Amino acid sequence: MENYVIEMLNIRKEFPGIVANNNINLQVKNGEIHALLGENGAGKSTLMNVLFGLYQPEKGEIRVRGEKVKITDPNVANRLGIGMVHQHFMLVEPFTVAQNIILGSEPTKGGGFVDIKKAEKEIKELSDRYGLSVDPSAKVRDISVGMQQRAEILKTLYRGAEVIILDEPTAVLTPQEILELISIMRNLTKEGISIILITHKLKEIMEVCDRVTVIRKGEGIDTVNVKDTNVDDLAALMVGRQVNFKTEKTPANPKDPILTINNLQVKDSRQAMMVKGLNLDVRAGEIVGIAGIDGNGQSELIEAITGLRKSEAGEIKLNSKTITNLSPRKVTESGVAHIPQDRHKFGLVLDYPIAENIVLQTYYQKPFSKNKILSFKSIYKHAEKLIEDFDVRTPSPRTKARALSGGNQQKAIIAREVDRSPDLLIAAQPTRGLDVGAIETIHRRLIEERDKGRAVLLISFELDEVMNVSDRIAVMFDGQIVAEVKPEETNEQELGLLMAGSSKEKARQKAGDNK
Amino acid sequence: MQFIDQFIAMMPMVLFYSAPLIFTALGGVFSERSGVVNIGLEGLMVIGAFSGIVFNIFTADIFGAFTPWLSLLVGAVAAGIFSLMHAVAAVSFRANQVVSGVAINMLAVGLGVFLTREIFGRGQTDSITQPFYTRSVPILSDIPVIGDMFFSGAYYTTYIAIIVAVLGWYVLYKTAFGLRLRAVGEHPMAADTNGINVTRMRYIAVILSGVLAGLGGATYALTISLSFAGSTISGQGFMALAAVIFGKWHPLGALGAAFFFGFAQSLSVVGANFEFLANVPGFYLTIAPYVLTVLALAGLIGRADAPKANGDPYIKGSR
Amino acid sequence: GSTDDETADDQADQDTEQNDDASGDEATDEEGAASDFSLAMVTDEGGVDDRSFNQSAWEGIEAFGLDNGLERGTGFDYAQSDNAADFLPNFNNLVNQGYQLIFGVGYQLANAVEQVAAQNPEGHFSIIDEVVEGDNIASVTFAEEQGSFLVGVAAALKSESQNIGFVGGVTSPLIKRFEVGFVAGAKSVNPDINVQIQYAESFADEGLGRSIANNMYSSGADVIYHASGATGLGVFTEARNRVENNPDAGVWVIGVDRDQYEQGQQGDMNVTLTSMVKRVDVAVQEVAALAMAGNFPGGEHLILGIEDEAIGIAETNTDAYTEEIKAAVAEWQEKLLSGEVVAPQTDDELEAFVEGL
Amino acid sequence: MMDNKKLNIIIPIFSVFLGFLVGAIVMLAFGYNPIEGYSALFQGAFGSMYNIGETIRRSIPLVLSGLAIAFAFRSGLFNIGAEGQVFVGWFAAVWVGVTFDLPAIIHIPFAILAAAFAGAVWAFVPGILKATRGVHEVVVTIMMNYIALHTTNYLIRTLLSDGGSQSGRIANSASLATPGLQEMFGYSQIHWGFIVSIIFAVFVWFFLEKTTYGYELRAVGFNPHAAKYSGMSVKRNIVLAMVISGALAGIGGAMEGIGTFGYMYTHGAFTNLGFDGIAVALLGANTAPGVVLAAFLFGALKVGALSMPPLSGVPSELVEIVIAMIIFFVAASYMIRLLIMRFKKEEN
């Protein structure tokens, strides 16, 4: 028989109301990268939380290296050499990287005094060994998402993990960071570590994984060898129907500019200049994708346009009327819609019903309220319509936003924003963390909006999204637009280089050589 | 120079006034750093004061000069046990922590006075015969100026309070225990996934806050009121809570805040001695401490961020 | 073991006894003798066991009740107020229970007495420490200024630094009488004596009382008279602490309302020089006697002072309260009784008084 | 699984029951007869029209201070300052009551308005400091409580009397107390304030649940970031929430000023109307109807407590214990949920 390092057999996990896992089997071979694939809410995180001891299954058994085990809490998991990097990072923001890594198994000398020096040394060694570069003494709140993730991985290694679970690690990474992560994963497996990788990105699976287990709506569907399968079959397995990836779209016919930005300068909360004299315009009927590595001023740019952040200099015009430093409400009223990056922080009031979330910017207007009095009748009528049109999967418009899956939360936000028929639609990371099904719908929506003659500004760290959806790609680097390219005339490599700051020419011929 | 003299004269007041606040505020810091809001400090002080006094009265003949020290201990233990209620409600039963804090406050006063009536047959106890006394520290008190200001005519409890504050800082910021405790208050789920027992940490923190608030209450009773009644602890717990926030949830910050309050309070008393204040209505001096605090907050202190998870019960597997 | 402890213990016994009665375990031993007269009192926020004038009033009522063979709960009783809003309900409860004479103890109850008296014209009411118009109301106040005057004399005689202090609770005309009388008395002994005066603006802040006393002693005072309820406990703490550290510190406290000797006990010394004793019990019994005899002083204002033995000063601390002081105080007492000297009650009167010295 | 609506009703009732249970145990432990104790309590609270009147009267200010705190909580703010706001409201109402001479239809609303304004001003300080400087409202409100206590005492001495410890009585035209009503309730202190408090309970409910203002306030309370994103002014809403909360507490003070007492006296300590308001608000789950019920329960217990010593010899503090335990059990309602779940399981 095979030597499996992890075996989860007939696992069943219920939550009040739903069965998140129903008789799921998962068998991970020693030293392999095993993918776990499924739609939003399919039950992947739950299954892994069971393996990591955060949840206790109602049924089923777990074997580690053949041994039947009971994983009652993360400590047990750690002792069994199982480590997990969670979908929502488990890092304490005001702590340093080192403090986060050692937390719970701190090296101490007399009087419980934490020997931070020793810890930082050990961490340095680990990160050199696996090529996970981190700054141990930096505070987590000050470092990039990529480094945060490397810190998370180090956390597991520091505890001597031999099996590492990565829950949607790439959802939050830039292309460069994804490449790094992939090579890291390879290093790890070389060192005999096994990896369970949860991702919605089929290409990644094809690239790094050995085998993949697909689950759908809490049921285990199948486990297949990656070399015996392909993207389309996987997608079909996962969603239960054929999915088409190449988002169909007719060429754009841009009209006159809607958004015009001249020499814009914006500082971040730490008073560092993040947008440095940026120029950009977006025309009616086109989708402009901003490609760039996280932290090159994208967030500040969006916040400046939407009035969430004050701009230091320069001008932002909408339909040739200036909207520089207007209040968010004024900006919204003048025809801008915004799908925010962080849907939980900005996009939704998680404790409000879906319906009330859907009128978040319009509640004070007729028909939703008349002279300051809310008309729940029309609010709910409206909500039901949008839920219908945008196929938001929710028990009822009265359900709290919190209880929806990220995918459906996102659909609700898009419904809200698009429905205001804005002149400019800003979509920041609109498909982050979503499954292919959801992604497909959302991309289709963006294109529909374009075809209705709206200007769409798409910010994404995912190159194929940018390339698939945009009509024009503006590359952002160090607070400026350093290049504009047409998707059909470029490739990921060139974009990658541009995003890394090399000039257009260089990038061209470099990319050219490699072709 | 009158100012200097007055200033020197003030210090002993500042020292005895602040001590109970320091202890109690430290309790608040520990509790809230672990993510458990504790507005029950007032009630915990009541329990500390009550049990300290009662113990003192009944054992003075037995323990003589040791009585106040033992009373202090008893007050701390009693309040520590009492704080278990808050822990059970807030940690195990996911209570709204403000509510259970309010309950603690009401229960403490009710119980304290009820028992006083049962034991003494009236609303307040006798005066204790074995209180703490101010002492001047050998040698140190001989240092010019400094000696007079800090080392003559202060209670040992005050020095203990200061030491405990420094200790608190060390524990919270230098030890593994402290790292875990703060982690639990900032991001309990992260702590949990690192194998830290959130519930246990929070229980410890809350009980610690009880012990410290008990020390605070007992200190007040054994150094200032020397007897217990329903009105003995009237607002000190809330002042301590203010000190916690004023001090930005940092042990040394709380220490500073407590001294600030003591200082402002004494200033309002000593103010009467200054000619130039002689014809200012006493009322202005009376409110001065509170106005000063508000101004200080608005001016220098400004924004303070509570521990992220402060007030949220931790429920495994929810986000 | 001071006199006070004993009264306190008796108090305790009676309470528990009464509890038993209430819970019916035990029959009371005074049947039959009851006359048809009945009296009761409503406490202020201090409560019946405040070891101050509420308690004193209750002791008066009890004494009167027992002397006249009345029964607790039918012949005499009290109602406890935890809050100013309880005053009127308490009165009404007692009225409904049929008590014929009801005392309101403390100036805070003035309004309540006024209302309840108006609503029950046939009932008899009495307000202590305040004056209220009404044919069925007997207002009883005390000449605190007289007692304060005498302790002022004692303070001046005791003070070596000729520097003394007064700590007031919350500023009010009542407390003013204490302050003014005290100053007048002291100045009559030595017109140049220095009197420090400070109000805590609280009756329940021992800490503040302590700070004020600390400040007063530190700036030279050696005798402090307090009229500040629990705040005064802080004054005693400060004095006791000073004596503990230096047996010859020579600092003294003058208590108020009742003999606060017990608060002053420090080892084998006692810092309570004397106390300005307000015999509310005497006042209550006097009014009760009149009422029982059928000539209730309705609509009258009784001012009880030294001559009625309703105001006195404690002489418990014989070590500190020397014969000379006793003698001198007695002298001034005579002057007050004879009307040769009239103790001032307000700042203006005080001014005039000091002019006259 | 049981639906929340049912639970939200059952839990408070269950908590009240448990609270009384603990009280009974304590009484037994100290040799009192719980039945006598509680029947005395009940007598005192509902025994006659008079007692009912008193119970209602005692609840009136608690409804308003409870609403004040609930209102702030719903907007994500903790207003420990209700205590001080009650003081200034009480003062303002009495001041209007004694200094003006107007027909009742104007005088009473004017007095209430003044109280609301005073409370609002008092709460504005912490509000603006929080909004502009990020200063934690809890510290500031605690300080404002003491400032209110001493300031009103001072003003009573200087403005409403010459050095006295009590203001004069308000003009009858400003009084909410009418002989007719009081006679109907056996000469209790009941006054028309109960109507005022109900009106404001309805107002708060409507304002929070039905208006765009309430929608904004609740949004800010739940998630200020999303509120800002969607164009609401977080700062403005914080200030607004504090101001309205303060106004409600101020009106609570007015209920004492022109209702129960008809004057104001210098206080040696806090009234606890504000602090009890915290308990009332939380017992009422921060909803207007809940607050009204919780306040009534409080009123009944506190008035009933007065009859316990005379009728049963039980010290009135026992009621404090009962109240505290009720609040405690409400806080720990999860415990009760579990219990109920357990029963449910055993049923099926």
Ligand SMILES: Nc1ncnc2c1ncn2[C@@H]1O[C@H](COP(=O)(O)OP(=O)(O)OP(=O)(O)O)[C@@H](O)[C@H]1O
């Ligand atoms: N803590 C929880 N309480 C209640 N229900 C939960 C909880 N966590 C998950 N669920 C439910 O279980 C189902 C599976 O959730 P899970 O997080 O495993 O999905 P997932 O596969 O990780 O989705 P995604 O791809 O979006 O991360 C979801 O539909 C959700 O409704």
Ligand SMILES: Nc1ncnc2c1ncn2[C@@H]1O[C@H](COP(=O)(O)OP(=O)(O)OP(=O)(O)O)[C@@H](O)[C@H]1O
């Ligand atoms: N406490 C909870 N109660 C109910 N459902 C939950 C809970 N926690 C998670 N879920 C649901 O579990 C599913 C997966 O959770 P997960 O955190 O993976 O969300 P998601 O869809 O991945 O969104 P995102 O990762 O972008 O936040 C989602 O449907 C989520 O709403």
Ligand SMILES: [Mg+2]
């Ligand atoms: Mg997941």
Ligand SMILES: [Mg+2]
């Ligand atoms: Mg996800």
